[in-house]
Amino acid sequence: MPTSAGAAQCCRYCQQFFLPSLYCPQQAACSHPNCQRRRRGEYHRQKLRTDSEYRQICRDSRRKWQVAHPLYQQQYRQTHPGSAERNRQAQRLRDQKRRLRGLEKNNLAFDLKRSAAEVWLTAPGIENLEKNNLAFAKLLIFQAVSANPPPLPAS
Numbered sequence: 001m002p003t004s005a006g007a008a009q010c011c012r013y014c015q016q017f018f019l020p021s022l023y024c025p026q027q028a029a030c031s032h033p034n035c036q037r038r039r040r041g042e043y044h045r046q047k048l049r050t051d052s053e054y055r056q057i058c059r060d061s062r063r064k065w066q067v068a069h070p071l072y073q074q075q076y077r078q079t080h081p082g083s084a085e086r087n088r089q090a091q092r093l094r095d096q097k098r099r100l101r102g103l104e105k106n107n108l109a110f111d112l113k114r115s116a117a118e119v120w121l122t123a124p125g126i127e128n129l130e131k132n133n134l135a136f137a138k139l140l141i142f143q144a145v146s147a148n149p150p151p152l153p154a155s
Contacts, residue, residue, distance in 0.1 A: 013038045 008017040020027035068086040
């Protein structure tokens, strides 16, 4: 393969210098497999965004493959239980974030009577609720324990 007599270029993915191909002097990625994989993926995502015909072809191709392999997902989950569990955990986290996003900057407030009790709102992901007047919470009420317990009745 002929090499370019031009100047070396910096790969946009790994930042290493390389000599571009003589046949493609505007080459922006080196020939390393990871850089080429990233380049192809970036091209594919850009093409999906801008080309409706390409997007339809990809959609049809996926559907055709799914029809030809109807049990693939079920078999994959059975043979990869760790992956299935990670997916469940990630979905729970996505669901929780979606619920919390609905609470941000919520200005709905109820007229509550004053109480001597203190209420502490604690939950994972609560840091995004600083401008929120309405929050769903589990309320646990604990009776104070005195230092001197009352004497037990005599029997």
